[in-house]
Amino acid sequence: xxxxxxxxxxxxxxxxxxxxxxAIDSHCHVFGPMAEFxxxxxxxxxxxxxxxxxxxxxxxxxxFSRNIVVQASCHGTDNSSTLNAIAKSDGKARGVAxxxxxxxxxxxxxxxEGGIRGVRFNFLKRLVDDAPKDKFLEIAKRIEPLGWHVIxxxxxxxxxxxxxxxxxxxxxxxxxxxxxxxxxxxxxGKEVQTFRxxxxxxxxxxxxxSGAERLxxxxxxxxxxxxxxxxxxxxxxxxxxWGTDWPHPNMQHDIPDDGKLVNILPRLAxxxxxxxxxxxxxxxxxxxxxxx
Numbered sequence: 321x322x323x324x325x326x327x328x329x330x331x332x333x334x335x336x337x338x339x340x341x342x343a344i345d346s347h348c349h350v351f352g353p354m355a356e357f358x359x360x361x362x363x364x365x366x367x368x369x370x371x372x373x374x375x376x377x378x379x380x381x382x383x384f385s386r387n388i389v390v391q392a393s394c395h396g397t398d399n400s401s402t403l404n405a406i407a408k409s410d411g412k413a414r415g416v417a418x419x420x421x422x423x424x425x426x427x428x429x430x431x432x433e434g435g436i437r438g439v440r441f442n443f444l445k446r447l448v449d450d451a452p453k454d455k456f457l458e459i460a461k462r463i464e465p466l467g468w469h470v471i472x473x474x475x476x477x478x479x480x481x482x483x484x485x486x487x488x489x490x491x492x493x494x495x496x497x498x499x500x501x502x503x504x505x506x507x508x509g510k511e512v513q514t515f516r517x518x519x520x521x522x523x524x525x526x527x528x529x530s531g532a533e534r535l536x537x538x539x540x541x542x543x544x545x546x547x548x549x550x551x552x553x554x555x556x557x558x559x560x561x562w563g564t565d566w567p568h569p570n571m572q573h574d575i576p577d578d579g580k581l582v583n584i585l586p587r588l589a590x591x592x593x594x595x596x597x598x599x600x601x602x603x604x605x606x607x608x609x610x611x612x
Contacts, residue, residue, distance in 0.1 A: 324368045326575075328567035332381065333579030337586050339383045343599040344607075347496070347530055347563025349392040350375055350405045357404065360396030367394060370567040372405035376412075378566055382582050388607055389415040390471070392569060393442055397423075399431065406435035414607040416440050416471055421455035425462070432466050437607050438494070439463055443474040443482065453485045460489045469494060469606055476501045476511040479518065492524050492606070494561065497531030498549065504537060507548045519556055526559040527552065529598070532584055533568065533576035540580045546587045553589050557597045561606075562588070 351370040352359070359366055379387055387409065391402045397420040406413045416438040417431050441456045460470050469492040474482055476499050486493065501511035519525055529552055532545040553560050562585065564578050589595045604612050 324366050325570070325572045326368045327569060327571045328370060329575050329577055332378065333577050335382055335579040335582035337583050339582070339585065339599055340592070340595055341385065343384045344386040344388065344603040345379060345382070345384045345563050345566075346388045346561040346603045346607075347390055347528055348375060348387055348566045349390055349569065350401050351392060351394065351567060352401060357395065357398070357401035359394045360398065362396055363394040365394055365570055367392075367567070367569065372408045372413075375405060375566065376409065378564075378578060379412075382564070382578060385412065386603075387413040388563065388603060389413055390440060391416060391418040393418070394569070399434075399436070403431070403434040403436070418442070419459060421452065421459055423459075428463065428466065432468075436468070438469045438471055440471040440473065440496075443472065443478060457485065457488055460491055464490050467609065471496060473497070474499055476515065479514060483518075486525075487522070489524075492526060493522075494606075495525060495527040497534060497565075498527050498529065498552070500531070500535060501548075503535050503544050503548045506544065507551055509548070512548055516552065516555070519552075519559070523559075526561065526602070527556070528561045528563060529553055529588055530561075530563045530565055532581060533565070533571065533574070539574075540577070542580075542584050546584055550588050550590075553594055553598060557594055558602060560598050561603055562598050 350372055351367040353369040353371050389402050389405045391399050395401050397418050399417045402415045406415050414435045414437050417436045418440050470489050471494045473496040479499055499515050501515055529549050532542040536542045536545040538544045564581055566578060568576055589598045
């Protein structure tokens with residue numbers, strides 16, 4: 321196959337910022353390897369292999385200690401690739417699954433045993449064909465006894481439409497990449513402020529202050545992203561996470577340098593206390609609560 325997508329650099333720079341010991345990359349993925357873990361027939365993109373060995377080498381290169389592996393949409397609801405990465409991590413990874421609404425309780429328990437601690441609901445129409453809110457809500461109610469959380473991925477223009485569904489979710493909910501707001505007008509921009517107000521009004525909602533490579537209009541060193549998003553880390557210090565998003569699905573035309581992404585961290589979280597909350601304390605509460 322000659323048209324498989326490569327969306328990551330093979331030689332990321334070494335970041336000048338050293339994450340604190342125990343830091344967790346709270347949003348990354350694995351692709352395949354396809355020969356062992358085929359992609360979904362419904363996949364909207366077919367990436368090249370980006371397996372656990374590459375992920376863990378990057379983790380060490382960037383100075384992180386653990387990973388949260390989020391099921392990639394190209395693998396559909398077969399979480400075997402994600403579970404494989406967790407199993408190979410020597411206890412240094414946990415994960416987030418995408419599940420079929422018809423999943424059985426025993427299958428959910430098997431995912432828990434395999435290191436899964438959350439489910440992801442994707443509302444990006446370019447990535448998924450169907451996002452049934454009623455069935456998602458049923459899943460959320462079933463995972464609550466396991467102590468899992470829900471991750472939601474959507475774009476800012478549907479936040480108002482999604483709000484009744486989001487408010488019905490019974491668990492902690494983490495919003496990927498701040499709901500992808502338009503950063504053109506900075507921190508005072510309409511979509512940024514709408515999402516900020518949403519977090520103020522819903523204390524069970526967290527967000528990942530990641531995605532600079534996707535949301536910035538300027539590119540590295542992502543000054544516009546930092547200016548608009550750093551206030552979230554200060555205002556909601558106990559409800560923020562950060563991750564590289566490696567291997568950067570669908571970014572083959574503007575491949576980011578992971579080292580430069582890591583370098584924005586001391587600007588997003590300028591104090592050691594904020595850095596510890598963002599990179600250690602908050603993800604540990606969600607993914608390794610037994611160690612907290």
